[in-house]
Amino acid sequence: MTAKINVTLKKSIMDPQGTAVKDAALSMGFDAVDDVRIGKHIEVKIKDGVSREEAEKQVELLCQKLLANPVMENFSFEITED
Amino acid sequence: MRFGIIVFPGSNCDSDCYHALRDVMGQDVRYVWHKESDISDVDCVVLPGGFSYGDYLRCGAIARFSPVMQSVQDFAEMGKPIIGICNGFQILTEAGLLPGALIRNRELKFICQPQYIRVEHNRSMFTNMCQDRQVLNVPIAHGEGNYVADEATLERLEANGQVIFRYCDAQGECTNEANPNGSMHNIAGIMNEKGNVLGMMPHPERVCDPILGGTDGRLIFGSIVEWAERRIANAK
Numbered sequence: 001m002t003a004k005i006n007v008t009l010k011k012s013i014m015d016p017q018g019t020a021v022k023d024a025a026l027s028m029g030f031d032a033v034d035d036v037r038i039g040k041h042i043e044v045k046i047k048d049g050v051s052r053e054e055a056e057k058q059v060e061l062l063c064q065k066l067l068a069n070p071v072m073e074n075f076s077f078e079i080t081e082d
Numbered sequence: 083m084r085f086g087i088i089v090f091p092g093s094n095c096d097s098d099c100y101h102a103l104r105d106v107m108g109q110d111v112r113y114v115w116h117k118e119s120d121i122s123d124v125d126c127v128v129l130p131g132g133f134s135y136g137d138y139l140r141c142g143a144i145a146r147f148s149p150v151m152q153s154v155q156d157f158a159e160m161g162k163p164i165i166g167i168c169n170g171f172q173i174l175t176e177a178g179l180l181p182g183a184l185i186r187n188r189e190l191k192f193i194c195q196p197q198y199i200r201v202e203h204n205r206s207m208f209t210n211m212c213q214d215r216q217v218l219n220v221p222i223a224h225g226e227g228n229y230v231a232d233e234a235t236l237e238r239l240e241a242n243g244q245v246i247f248r249y250c251d252a253q254g255e256c257t258n259e260a261n262p263n264g265s266m267h268n269i270a271g272i273m274n275e276k277g278n279v280l281g282m283m284p285h286p287e288r289v290c291d292p293i294l295g296g297t298d299g300r301l302i303f304g305s306i307v308e309w310a311e312r313r314i315a316n317a318k
Binding site for chain 1: 139143144147175176181182183185186187188189228230232264
């Protein structure tokens, strides 16, 4: 199994990187672009033999404690069979 | 008093702090490797600047799980002084010892420049040698120093006098132009509620030795020494 994790900045947090990319996109003529927010995609490979329930529990905790900073980020994940 | 400078893989202002504290301030100093757990011989912990763990994931995110950080947490709870500078500030927020977070600078650039900061008040163990509203010149050098926190946290910090340093101009005005990185409320340094944990983005250790162009940093380290000596005198 693999846990596919997305970490995104909370709406209230300014995203200077996203703003820079948005400005670049607009200057390139992509006038459909309204806003850009940049986050992280993380893939965590789960050891063979671990139950889905255990994997979900550990990934949830891993996100809370390490992969996301709850002050400024949200996270979501899905666990898929390889 | 003895300062303990925590050294993480990737710390790079540890030697500057060592020089400032030992050779300029005349204090006892030792390095504390991040795998150590006993820091009971130390009176003040310094988390120096740098790029601990290469700033991977988020600045300070991995350093906070270093073995020594449990002892630093206990140290904080005992009310002993902790000063986190630059990356040290980032580590303290990641560890939850200080509220808020530090994100990418507003203009995205790494900024390395002299910087005026205003001492908001001198009723702290880190500023007792300063005047209220004194303007200090202390350099900054960071890419992620943009302080953010939610409204409720900011209100609490302001109400409790926990905002201790603010970016300002030479006259002490905290304008938007004087804000180098976009920090909310021009925040350059904050303390925890108890007032014994300080995080600041500017580098006081770089303005202690006059050969480096300034000595304002001595006021901050000197305040800690003054506080500690007064405490020892009171205990006698």
